[in-house]
Amino acid sequence: MKENKLKIMFVCTGNICRSPAAHAVLEHKLEERGLSGLVDVSSSGTTAYHVGEPVDYRMGAELSRHGVQSRNRARQFYPKDLEEYDLLLGMSRSHLRDMQRAAVNDYGDYARKIRLFRDFDPVGTGEVPDPYYGGSEGFVKVYEMVDRTVDGLLDYLQRNGYRL
Numbered sequence: 001m002k003e004n005k006l007k008i009m010f011v012c013t014g015n016i017c018r019s020p021a022a023h024a025v026l027e028h029k030l031e032e033r034g035l036s037g038l039v040d041v042s043s044s045g046t047t048a049y050h051v052g053e054p055v056d057y058r059m060g061a062e063l064s065r066h067g068v069q070s071r072n073r074a075r076q077f078y079p080k081d082l083e084e085y086d087l088l089l090g091m092s093r094s095h096l097r098d099m100q101r102a103a104v105n106d107y108g109d110y111a112r113k114i115r116l117f118r119d120f121d122p123v124g125t126g127e128v129p130d131p132y133y134g135g136s137e138g139f140v141k142v143y144e145m146v147d148r149t150v151d152g153l154l155d156y157l158q159r160n161g162y163r164l
Contacts, residue, residue: 006162007040007084010117011077011099012091015045016056018128018142019091020072021063022117024055025143025150028068033154042085044077046098051076056132062139066147079103082110089117089153092127120152121145 008026010019023043030036045051054060055070063070079102081088090096096116103110118125128145131138 005038005040006086006157008042008087008089009077009081009085010041010043010089010091011046011095012043012128013045013047013095013130014050014132015043015072015074015076016050016053017059017130017132017139018146019043019045020055020070020074021059021142021146022089022091022150023072024063024068024070025146026153029150029154042075043072044075044081046077046095048076050074058136058139059131059142062136062143066143077102082113086113088114089120090114091117092130117153118145118149120156121149122152123148 010022010026012019020043023041026039026041027036030039030041051074053074055063055072060070077099082099082103088099090099093116096114099114100111103114116125117128128142129138131142
């Protein structure tokens with residue numbers, strides 16, 4: 001029997017900063033709103049650089065500062081994820097292109113499921129910058145983007161008839 005849960009996956013490069021932050025923030029906000037069991041949330045990376053690793057310690061510290069816990073272990077994005085998830089949100093245009101190529105080459109046209117994460121940002125669209133090689137201010141900026149964009153995503157889902 002197939003579950004009726006909405007399945008959302010966030011995708012970045014290594015799955016240790018941006019996508020696990022969005023993953024953790026969405027799970028946290030679903031719990032705060034009493035909606036925990038209604039959405040299956042996951043995240044992945046387009047590369048296998050960090051498979052099995054926890055969230056980057058700097059991103060983890062920023063999440064903790066806001067009362068958010070990440071239990072994520074990095075995993076790689078696979079074309080089969082296009083079949084299993086209802087919505088796949090890339091943190092940058094390169095992640096979007098990687099998923100689109102996988103959709104066209106391996107599993108037909110799943111383009112309707114693939115979106116840029118910040119398409120849901122109430123402040124403006126664009127990419128979530130990779131904070132990995134910068135200082136702590138980059139992790140603060142990423143958290144702020146993720147926090148407001150997850151709110152925008154939840155608002156979008158509720159406005160568009162998803163049972164949340």
